Amino acid sequence: MSTHDELAELLGSRVRDIPDHPKPGIVFKDITPLLADPVAFGALTEALAATAGRLGATKVVGLEARGFILGAPVALAAGIGFVPVRKAGKLPGATLSQSYDLEYGSAEIEIHAEDLTADDRVLIVDDVLATGGTAEAAIGLVRRTPARLVGLAVLMELGFLPGGTRVRDALGEVPYQALLTV
Ligand SMILES: O=P(O)(O)OC[C@H]1O[C@H](OP(=O)(O)OP(=O)(O)O)[C@H](O)[C@@H]1O
Numbered sequence: 567m568s569t570h571d572e573l574a575e576l577l578g579s580r581v582r583d584i585p586d587h588p589k590p591g592i593v594f595k596d597i598t599p600l601l602a603d604p605v606a607f608g609a610l611t612e613a614l615a616a617t618a619g620r621l622g623a624t625k626v627v628g629l630e631a632r633g634f635i636l637g638a639p640v641a642l643a644a645g646i647g648f649v650p651v652r653k654a655g656k657l658p659g660a661t662l663s664q665s666y667d668l669e670y671g672s673a674e675i676e677i678h679a680e681d682l683t684a685d686d687r688v689l690i691v692d693d694v695l696a697t698g699g700t701a702e703a704a705i706g707l708v709r710r711t712p713a714r715l716v717g718l719a720v721l722m723e724l725g726f727l728p729g730g731t732r733v734r735d736a737l738g739e740v741p742y743q744a745l746l747t748v
């Protein structure tokens with residue numbers, strides 16, 4: 567993939583709008599067409615793996631569930647580990663947990679407390695940044711571990727919501743990347 571604009575155009579062309587899902591008034595950004603296209607999925611994986619490499623990340627933290635689909639191949643492509651942040655009640659070991667609000671509800675996420683060590687440099691990966699609530703909660707979780715947070719990368723930011731500003735404020739000097747703004 568030669569330029570940032572070409573990548574954004576390819577990725578954007580594979581995201582489908584579903585009006586009124588899961589609630590009236592929400593335009594759902596469906597990434598399943600992108601996942602079904604190996605060229606687009608491969609280009610996305612390559613771009614995020616390059617980000618992980620540039621930041622010297624040692625772990626990708628993926629956010630359930632779509633952040634797993636994107637984050638796991640990114641970790642493999644970058645040659646680093648993958649750590650899941652799951653919805654509450656799913657992880658079997660000792661966890662750290664954090665509640666947050668969504669564009670269409672509220673939720674609680676958890677991470678295994680022992681999965682990140684002081685030697686780790688963490689890149690958080692997810693598909694969509696909407697209100698920024700999920701990302702902000704994940705930032706808080708990672709910061710409660712001994713690891714160092716080195717970046718947050720998403721496929722797309724919903725530009726009509728203030729999530730970008732919210733996570734930039736939460737991240738401070740830590741880099742934020744959205745491959746697309748829609
Ligand atoms: O910026 P926010 O307003 O927090 O919204 C973004 C989050 O919402 C979606 O996840 P969702 O909780 O719907 O779960 P899913 O990935 O399991 O579908 C999406 O995958 C992000 O994680």
Ligand SMILES: Nc1ncnc2[nH]cnc12
Pocket residue numbers: 592593594595596669670694696697724
């Ligand atoms: N509009 C939206 N489309 C897809 N995923 C989302 N997560 C939060 N808001 C979303």
